[in-house]
Amino acid sequence: MPAPSKRDKQSARTHELNKPVRTRLRNISKSFYKAIEAGDTERATELRNDAQQAYDKAASKGIIHPNKASRKTSRLDKALAGKGSDA
Numbered sequence: 001m002p003a004p005s006k007r008d009k010q011s012a013r014t015h016e017l018n019k020p021v022r023t024r025l026r027n028i029s030k031s032f033y034k035a036i037e038a039g040d041t042e043r044a045t046e047l048r049n050d051a052q053q054a055y056d057k058a059a060s061k062g063i064i065h066p067n068k069a070s071r072k073t074s075r076l077d078k079a080l081a082g083k084g085s086d087a
Contacts, residue, residue: 018063025054025064029072036079048076
């Protein structure tokens with residue numbers, strides 16, 4: 001088996017650096033939807049603001065695609081407004 005190339009090493013390192021960011025995004029979203037289900041709109045609003053910041057930051061750093069950040073934020077807004085349960 002050949003030695004890993006520089007690109008392979010960079011890819012592995014980047015993956016390890018990005019993993020906690022992606023995990024945090026998922027956890028914020030899950031907490032948000034749990035707050036919505038519980039009817040805690042104050043907490044949900046707070047989590048929505050945190051989530052938007054986190055998604056925008058991840059998109060600006062290239063961790064996720066900017067369109068994905070926009071889509072996720074939009075769905076959080078829609079869920080908070082109580083107009084959709086498809087998110």
